[in-house]
Amino acid sequence: MAVAAGADRKWLVNSAAILRRPLRTVVTDAKWWGLVRLLSKTLELPLRSAAGVATKALASPRAATPVVTADPTDSINLRLDLDRYGSVFLGNLSRALVHETPKRRGRPSPPQNGDDAIAAARKYGVDIGLLESALTRTPADRLAIAEANASFLRELRRTRK
Numbered sequence: 001m002a003v004a005a006g007a008d009r010k011w012l013v014n015s016a017a018i019l020r021r022p023l024r025t026v027v028t029d030a031k032w033w034g035l036v037r038l039l040s041k042t043l044e045l046p047l048r049s050a051a052g053v054a055t056k057a058l059a060s061p062r063a064a065t066p067v068v069t070a071d072p073t074d075s076i077n078l079r080l081d082l083d084r085y086g087s088v089f090l091g092n093l094s095r096a097l098v099h100e101t102p103k104r105r106g107r108p109s110p111p112q113n114g115d116d117a118i119a120a121a122r123k124y125g126v127d128i129g130l131l132e133s134a135l136t137r138t139p140a141d142r143l144a145i146a147e148a149n150a151s152f153l154r155e156l157r158r159t160r161k
Contacts, residue, residue, distance in 0.1 A: 001023065001025050001029075001030055001033070001096075003092060003095055003096035004027070004030035004031075004034065004089070004092050004093045004095075004096040005030045005031075005033040005034040005037060005092070006034045006037060006038070006088075006089075006092050007033060007034065007037040011037065012033060015033070015036070015037075015047055018047055018048075019047065019048065019051055021051075027093065030089075030093065030096075031058065031086075031089050032054055032055070032058060034085075034089050034092065035050075035054040035057065035058065035085060035089075036050045036051050036054045037050075038085070039053055039054060043078075053078065057080050057082065058082075060082075
């Protein structure tokens with residue numbers, strides 16, 4: 001959520017508490033939070049005002065460029081380029097989806113014992129015997145088997161053409 005919104009996790013948690021808005025890990029919410037962060041940090045808008053502007057802008061029709069009027073005399077207008085913001089947001093979302101997430105604070109969890117992983121694999125239904133038999137062979141034997149399999153596949157592809 002933090003990577004997709006382009007914000008720090010701490011900023012998100014604090015802002016959600018101030019605005020009394022739940023943090024849901026939904027794409028539309030991440031887009032909203034990202035725009036709020038952009039408006040509050042770049043234009044130095046107060047958080048509540050930035051939230052109002054973001055809500056109004058994202059609710060505008062897609063074809064129209066959203067213009068948010070800040071005063072009743074129409075002296076000040078804020079024009080947002082949502083297409084450009086959308087492309088920046090999609091870049092952030094892509095980074096978040098391919099697990100480019102920030103490191104969490106604290107100590108890393110201890111590595112899992114290999115025996116536990118093997119027991120879990122057996123419980124899941126993986127045939128461990130085939131893996132164990134392969135590990136008893138020398139690297140040269142394993143390489144020879146791999147070469148034989150590769151030549152078999154090459155021959156099979158050649159005969160199919």
